[in-house]
Amino acid sequence: MRILTSSTVRVWTGWTVGRVLLVIVALGVLRVPHTDVASDVKVIYQGWAEVLRTGTFPMDDVTWQYPPLAGFVMLVPLWLPGSYFAGFLALVALCDAATLHLLVRAGGGARSGAWLWVAAVPLIGPTVYCRFDLVVTTVAVAATLALAARPRLAGVLAGLGAMLKVWPVLVLVGAAPRGRIAGRAWAACAVTCAAVCFLVAVSTHGGFSFLGFQGARGIEVESVGALPFYAGSMTGLWHGRVAMHYGSLEFLGRHVHATSVAMVALSLLAFGLLTLWRLRNRVWTSATAADAALTAVLLFTVTSRVISPQYLVWLLGSAAVCLTVPGTRMRPVAWLLAVAAPLTFLEFPLYFGELVKRSLLGTSLISARDLLLVAAALVACVRLWRAEDGPAADDGGPLTAVSTAPSERGPTELPVRPAATVR
Template sequence: MDIAGTRRFPAWLLASWGLTRLALLLFVFKVFVFPGPDVTGDVSVIYQGWYETLRTGTFPLDDVTWQYPPAAALAILSPALLPFLDYASAFFVLAFLADLAVFCLLQYTGLRPGRTLRGAWVWVVGVALLGPTVYARYDVMVTAVAVAALLAGARHPRVTGALIGFGALLKVWPVLLLVGAARRRVWASATVTVVAVASLFALAMPGAFAFLTFQRERGTEVESLGSLVFHVARHFGWNGQVLLNYGSVEFLGPYVGAVSTAALFLTAVAFGWLLLWRLRAKRFLAHTLADAAFTAVLMFTATSRVISPQYMVWLVGLAAVCLCFRGSRMTVPGGLVLAACFVTVLEFPVWFSHVVGSDWMGITLLFARNGLLMAAALTAALELWRGTVLPPVPTVPGQATRTRESLASS
């Protein structure tokens, strides 16, 4: 709210962030027990195991669950910055600080002239809805880099490019932020960063790119869009299995390969649409970079062979950046993502046993969550096309005045 040229301090926003984040910390530190399976095991077992290997100067080459680009090692090694804490506790604190960094960036941006605090509220609500999983994965750290890159925007194109390049070496998906980048300096800076950082890792640590092989061999994860085929098919005699495979719970058995191929085909279609959009786009406004990034990541997430709960953190962060801009057309897709976050915490971890068991509760939750994501992706694509490709609706002089007068007389 503007008062005499200034804006009130957003006390409710800050209080909401503080209370919800205190709850998340109490859950990951197990002061209170969150319903469902323990989400912190990835940190205390898997991440810490990788940490011990990475400390020796090599990547975990014999571990097929290592499916991340080389800079991910920095996130896994980051708890060494807090040597007075055990590994898991240090990781949770650093995840909390990454969350705080995103919140501060969104709040600062929202208080600037011509911006809005809607984005900060989306981040506060979205992360709270996802529950303690957010602090038990390193995705919140990657999201912080992506948010900083988008908010740097047109004012600092080289910084934007460098952050996008570094983010892509943390977890690949931030490369999609380049889709809406109109300036060559952004692309050039991203390319230089990727080449420089990747070269350093390739020279310093063996196996920097082994993740490419492991990622290629993944199957259809039980929470993905394609998995719905097998969840339903299990009720009609499909004789496949649900097993822990390549670090996630996946379907194995007849026709899984075909469904995985279909998912890759849908991803290729999404890529083709994005390429067509980029060739046809005529207007690149202040919010276009964020809107295009949000749309691209939505499309690739919805069609992926794997839709893990932590992927939702990416979407919440990008939706929050979009809604910092008053002119963004992503209000409805952002709302659909928030609704999907609520369903996500129900399917994992609260009722994950129902998902793995393919009972009707689990299937209903997955249909709802994945349906919301598909609706968000299609809506975002439509709004992006309307806002950048189609000609703007012409404003007839005096039309607004006549409309107000007719409303006043009615």
């Protein structure tokens, strides 16, 4: 039997205190000004669940923009005792605890990844417990941690995650080409996605209606693409408006469509950059998979036309995994994301009305948060690209790296010396 260490007890104590506070706020015992963060669960999610239990997806609701397995998450609270909202909170809390358990186990004696998860997630605010993204993040964290040793399991988990909310498939970007790890992972992911799609197609109606709704989205007010419109509104150079459109508040007016196209182009460019990195990378360490996963999710987020507050939990989960791995180069990125978390709580829900009005306060908050995310993405790209230079100075300890450079003898185990201390 494993004996709990004092550091593990402190981690779980911190998690319990933070999550009790989140639940108290989510239940309305302590109220967040200006908005009811639980309304999505109580009204929208529960309404979807009532439709889904009939065997059909909400095909006529443009706000349904999720892959078919998300419907299963919506149904689970109906099967639990108590109210739908209480069941949803229980499901999210269970996934939150499972994520921390995975991080504690993966970190061994190191607790920085676990502490990032414990401390930073509550800083996003109660929204994180009133959306289903924490469930998806748990699956993605498990997939990333399994990738090096159990690629097929990682592929299955990534496939399930992709059928929940697409982005978890990005964790496979860092799968090593040696030993056919990448091939096994991607094959397992493809088979899992195909199996889920087949089951959905033969047993339900409208499981793929989300594709049309998602493609029609524009520039949401919290996205990086929205920043030029805030600046234009402040200076009087842009005279569009903010309105509800496809389930979120978006900018509507001149140049919005062009900006939307540009954001999609930037997403394609980002994935091209990741592909180029894979083709040129020759050293794969235990940190490569985690670092590449965080970089990919960051690029996906900052080039997306929508950045909802709960997306920060994706990034914090990926960053926490990086901090469990000796040799990660993503520590600066993790701390940038930790700073972005409370800014996210300020912009939603506390001062979301200021964003809609495009006031100086609202513009400043969303600009600071989004520019932090852009900075984190750029730092992640640079540090991932330079990973062949050896472990970063603050990564601590030797690693075992595998070179995949062409050689008559094949891949060779290379000892990597600890980097010199930066003065």
